[in-house]
Amino acid sequence: MDNFQALFDYVQKxxxxxxxxxxxxxxxxxxxxxxxxxxxxxxQEGDVCKYxxxxxxxxxxxxxxxxxxxxxxxxxxxxxWWLADFESFYKLTPSRFNIEALEDMExxxxxxxxxxxxxxxxxxxxxxxxxxxxxxxxxxxxRMQSSISLTGEERFxxxxxxxxxxxxxxxQNLIASYLxxxxxxxxxxxxxALK
Amino acid sequence: MDNFQALFDYVQKxxxxxxxxxxxxxxxxxxxxxxxxxxxxxxQEGDVCKYxxxxxxxxxxxxxxxxxxxxxxxxxxxxxWWLADFESFYKLTPSRFNIEALEDMExxxxxxxxxxxxxxxxxxxxxxxxxxxxxxxxxxxxRMQSSISLTGEERFxxxxxxxxxxxxxxxQNLIASYLxxxxxxxxxxxxxALK
DNA sequence: AAAATAACTTGATCTTTGTCAAGCCTATTT
DNA sequence: AAATAGGCTTGACAAAGATCAAGTTATTTT
Numbered sequence: 278m279d280n281f282q283a284l285f286d287y288v289q290k291x292x293x294x295x296x297x298x299x300x301x302x303x304x305x306x307x308x309x310x311x312x313x314x315x316x317x318x319x320x321q322e323g324d325v326c327k328y329x330x331x332x333x334x335x336x337x338x339x340x341x342x343x344x345x346x347x348x349x350x351x352x353x354x355x356x357x358w359w360l361a362d363f364e365s366f367y368k369l370t371p372s373r374f375n376i377e378a379l380e381d382m383e384x385x386x387x388x389x390x391x392x393x394x395x396x397x398x399x400x401x402x403x404x405x406x407x408x409x410x411x412x413x414x415x416x417x418x419x420r421m422q423s424s425i426s427l428t429g430e431e432r433f434x435x436x437x438x439x440x441x442x443x444x445x446x447x448x449q450n451l452i453a454s455y456l457x458x459x460x461x462x463x464x465x466x467x468x469x470a471l472k
Numbered sequence: 473m474d475n476f477q478a479l480f481d482y483v484q485k486x487x488x489x490x491x492x493x494x495x496x497x498x499x500x501x502x503x504x505x506x507x508x509x510x511x512x513x514x515x516q517e518g519d520v521c522k523y524x525x526x527x528x529x530x531x532x533x534x535x536x537x538x539x540x541x542x543x544x545x546x547x548x549x550x551x552x553w554w555l556a557d558f559e560s561f562y563k564l565t566p567s568r569f570n571i572e573a574l575e576d577m578e579x580x581x582x583x584x585x586x587x588x589x590x591x592x593x594x595x596x597x598x599x600x601x602x603x604x605x606x607x608x609x610x611x612x613x614x615r616m617q618s619s620i621s622l623t624g625e626e627r628f629x630x631x632x633x634x635x636x637x638x639x640x641x642x643x644q645n646l647i648a649s650y651l652x653x654x655x656x657x658x659x660x661x662x663x664x665a666l667k
Numbered sequence: 668a669a670a671a672t673a674a675c676t677t678g679a680t681c682t683t684t685g686t687c688a689a690g691c692c693t694a695t696t697t
Numbered sequence: 698a699a700a701t702a703g704g705c706t707t708g709a710c711a712a713a714g715a716t717c718a719a720g721t722t723a724t725t726t727t
Contacts, residue, residue, distance in 0.1 A: 341621060349621035351613065364610040373617075410605045415559040417612045418546065422568075424619040425652030426536065426544035429714070448674060457620030462714055464676055624684070643704060657684055659706055 280310050280333050284385055287331070287357050292404035300399050307395050308385040313337075313378045319360055320376040326365035328386040332358050335382030338451060339374050350454040353379075353447060359409075360384060379447070429458045430466045475505050478528050479580055482552050487599035495594050502590050503580040508532075508573045514555055515571040521560035523581040527553050530577030533646060534569050545649040548574075548642060554604075555579060574642070624653045625661045 281304060289295055296304075311330065313319055319337060320326050337360055339352040351374065354360055365372035366389055387396070396402050423432050433456060436443065443452065453463035476499060480491055491499075506525065508514055514532060515521050532555055534547035546569065549555055560567035561584055582591065591597050618627050628651060631638065638647065648658035 341617065343621060349617065351617050351620070363606070364613065367606050367610075410609070411558070411562050414605070414608060414612075415562075417609075417616065418559065421612065421616055421619065422536065422544070422546050424616065425546070425650075426538060450674065455620070459715055460675075461677085461716080465714090468676080645704065654685055655705075656686080656707085660684090663706080 280383060280385060281305055281308070283333050283357065284308070284331050288401050288405045291408045292401040294401035294404055296399070296401055300401070303395055303399060307391045308387045311384050311386050313382040313384065315378050315381050317378050318375060319378065319384075320362060320365075320372055320374065322373060322375050323371050324365075325369050326362045326372050327369075327388055329359050329361035329363075329366055329389075329392070330384035330386040332356050332360055333383040333385060335378060335380045335384075336446065337376055337378050337382065339376045340454070341374055348454055349457075350451055353443060353451065353455055355446070379451075424457065429456060429462060430470070432456050433458075433463065433466055434470075475528050475578060475580060476500055476503070478552065479503070479526050482526070483596050483600045486603045487596040489596035489599055491594070491596055495596070498590055498594060502586045503582045506579050506581050508577040508579065510573050510576050512573050513570060514573065514579075515557060515560075515567055515569065517568060517570050518566050519560075520564050521557045521567050522564075522583055524554050524556035524558075524561055524584075524587070525579035525581040527551050527555055528578040528580060530573060530575045530579075531641065532571055532573050532577065534571045535649070536569055543649055544652075545646055548638060548646065548650055550641070574646075619652065624651060624657060625665065627651050628653075628658065628661055628665075 281301070284304060285296055285301060308331070310333075313335070319330065322341070332354060334356060336353065336355045338350050339354065339362065340348045340350045342348055360376060362372040362374045362376065364370065365374075369389070397406075423435055427435070433452075436452070436456065449463055449467075450460040453460045456463065458466075476496070479499060480496060484490055503526070505528075508530070514525065517536070527549060529551060531548065531550045533545050534549065534557065535543045535545045537543055555571060557567040557569045557571065559565065560569075564584070592601070618630055622630065628647075631647070631651065644658055644662075645655040648655045651658065653661075
């Protein structure tokens with residue numbers, strides 16, 4: 278179960294606690310390894326997000342499609358992130374989002390019920406959840422602040438500073454969408470920035 | 473301690489649990505009632521946010537000021553919300569935000585340490601925190617999605633649907649800033665919408 | 668290697684939003 | 698009652714960003 282090492286490392290790092298052999302066994306028994314091929318959907322708009330998946334390898338985008346057929350990317354997710362539309366996952370309501378693999382992926386997936394029953398009782402896991410929730414609140418707040426107060430060019434600069442590896446990994450049309458810009462506009466912004 | 477009833481109701485409602493008399497006493501012993509007058513600051517940019525406050529009465533804005541001196545409102549908070557810059561509150565780092573009372577306020581405030589030591593051990597409280605954190609994740613995600621994919625007019629319409637009481641309660645220049653628009657643009661949007 | 672697909676760039680033009688300035692209400696405050 | 702401040706609106710203009718169309722360069726796929 279080589280896949281699980283990444284998950285154990287992640288839980289232990291974020292929680293600052295160690296997992297016993299028994300606890301690791303609980304993870305192995307309830308998380309299911311799954312492969313998702315590039316362009317395959319993890320979640321389709323209108324479906325309930327029954328699983329959350331820990332990304333061992335690969336990357337995905339979470340997006341909506343508007344009436345004009347344009348994609349808007351809410352999230353870009355890579356290794357050591359949790360894949361899900363949490364609104365749908367928590368409430369079991371139909372999702373407004375699509376989640377699609379951008380590369381071949383390996384994930385460890387689990388349902389909400391199994392998390393609640395078997396995984397949350399593990400202290401390191403619930404400690405991890407608290408830390409994760411704080412980090413998320415902070416990151417989303419920053420992104421929201423940028424969105425209401427910065428220009429496209431400034432938001433791009435911030436992305437370059439905060440997540441430089443995203444630029445290596447994802448094509449610019451996806452980055453543009455994530456920033457709330459068209460690909461054309463981002464192309465021009467980059468051109469102007471080379472002064 | 474009439475003030476505390478709002479807090480008890482809130483914790484019980486969100487957690488779906490009841491508070492015993494002893495637990496209520498713990499709240500009363502550690503939360504300090506505080507009045508904040510209109511235009512007074514709860515937090516100044518550069519200071520550490522040492523307290524979080526439960527709003528019993530009144531309203532506040534959380535905002536930054538850019539180099540041109542323009543305000544950008546990240547949050548508008550009213551009764552039954554928690555007042556804080558959570559990044560600063562959790563990490564005890566200097567805040568990038570200001571929080572200022574828009575009306576005379578009554579809050580119940582407490583430090584991070586006291587929450588951790590005395591309040592979090594109360595099961596209803598930590599259950600409330602989990603629910604709150606989920607609600608927050610969902611709401612912020614929705615706002616972010618709107619911000620990258622909708623026009624100003626559409627974002628305004630969404631606000632009208634989701635938080636109609638905000639329009640009654642706050643002047644339009646604050647609403648505009650919250651939406652990432654100038655007051656002039658929002659004024660024109662409203663004018664055009666009356667067709 | 669050829670074909671097909673996806674990604675990036677550039678130009679021309681249109682739309683949305685911001686900026687600056689002025690005027691008008693409507694509450695406070697004095 | 699006069700004065701002041703805060704908030705709303707409108708106009709003229711500027712800037713940022715979107716759209717449409719075309720052409721180019723890379724990557725995959727066959």
